[in-house]
Amino acid sequence: MTIRALCVYCGSSSQVRPSHLEAARELGTLAARAAVDIVYGGGRVGMMGAVAAGAQAAGGRVVGIIPQHLEDLEAGNRSATEYLVVDSMHARKQLMAERSDAFCALPGGLGTLDEAFEIITWRQLKLHDKPIIFVNLEGFWDPLLRLVEHQTAEGYLRGGSAGLFHVVERVDQVLEAAANAPRPSLPDKIERM
Ligand code: AMP
Secondary structure (H helix, E strand, O other), X not given: OOOOEEXXXXXXXXXXXXXXXXXXXXXXXXXXXXXXXXXXXXXXXXXXXXXXXXXXXXXXXXXXXXXXXXXXXXXXXXXXXXXXXXXXXXXXXHHHHHOOOEEEEOOOOHHHHHHHHHHHHHHHOOOOOOOEEEEOXXXXXXXXXXXXXXXXXXXXXXXXXXXXXXXXXXXXXXXXXXXXXXXXXXXXXXXXX
């Protein structure tokens, strides 16, 4: 499938491994080179800021979507190609989902988990079938992937995670994984969430 806009969920903390920040920046650069827009949470901090900086430095389009009350805390990226200020966290997630053809999760904290799992559960509930990719940088997501295996073994996840999300190890595999995913066939009901 053709990817025009990639949603990136990732951490807002800057106190993380330099290799993760470098990878985030590289993903932005790769997206820009492939003429894929980055849709993200609109901040200039941490992994979020690194993705956006990588894309913007390489001439890419960046769509930042931020709730008004977080503009200071997350250093709103007013130089984004599109800087969209919304009223709530829910509006942010919904607009990020609407504006994107595929989703990926780089390492992050609780907010990243919330965002990634919301889009996964929307897929599980057949509200959309756009591809979702965990970028397991240096095994960062291994504990989470073990938990999902455990949930599957215990009967809480019928069919396992294979139909819900993909896992790649490096940022240079993200766009290919998204492009190789089956073309979405469900009517997209995200805007009705
Ligand atoms: P974190 O992974 O905790 O650093 O958070 C990453 C991003 O997720 C930050 O921009 C947070 O503002 C955002 N975030 C946290 N919780 C939510 C939520 N419930 N809905 C939307 N965005 C969220």
